[in-house]
Amino acid sequence: MESVNIQTPLGIAKLEGDENGIAALSVVEEGLPSSIIPFYFHEAVTQINAYFSGERKEFDLVLNPKGTDFQKEVWKSLQTIPYGKTSTYLDQSKLLGNVKAIRAVAAANGKNPLWIIIPCHRVIGSDGSLTGYAGGLWRKKWLLEHESPSHQQSLF
Numbered sequence: 784m785e786s787v788n789i790q791t792p793l794g795i796a797k798l799e800g801d802e803n804g805i806a807a808l809s810v811v812e813e814g815l816p817s818s819i820i821p822f823y824f825h826e827a828v829t830q831i832n833a834y835f836s837g838e839r840k841e842f843d844l845v846l847n848p849k850g851t852d853f854q855k856e857v858w859k860s861l862q863t864i865p866y867g868k869t870s871t872y873l874d875q876s877k878l879l880g881n882v883k884a885i886r887a888v889a890a891a892n893g894k895n896p897l898w899i900i901i902p903c904h905r906v907i908g909s910d911g912s913l914t915g916y917a918g919g920l921w922r923k924k925w926l927l928e929h930e931s932p933s934h935q936q937s938l939f
Contacts, residue, residue: 787817787824792835793922796898798824804847807896810918834899837929840866848896857891864905867930871909893917899926 799807833839916923
């Protein structure tokens with residue numbers, strides 16, 4: 784498995800995978816963008832850049848994340864949350880057919896290896912609060928504002 788670093792508006796992101804698909808995309812606190820991008824990352828880099836520039840709302844990539852069957856089921860359900868919308872852990876548990884699995888669903892969200900591609904940032908607390916996010920709550924807030932259908936101008 785290979786990895787490359789790419790620049791995003793939210794910092795350097797590490798993209799991992801190979802010819803079998805994208806295994807992980809995560810924010811890293813250190814590093815520089817890679818100067819050479821292997822061919823099997825070209826489409827992912829193109830789509831990630833288009834997402835951040837506002838030209839793409841969905842990803843169409845071959846994914847190959849590592850995880851348990853349950854985690855993969857949760858991650859698949861996250862991909863059904865539309866761009867610009869949010870869901871709750873309770874909603875996700877109901878979607879998976881087990882309302883009592885809310886903590887397990889939340890834990891699987893926290894293990895999501897594919898930042899922004901599998902949009903766990905779209906899951907919020909039942910009370911509308913921003914809940915834990917591996918990339919930091921400020922990034923979650925930025926992503927939700929980026930995807931908001933009505934971008935407000937700052938008054939200050």
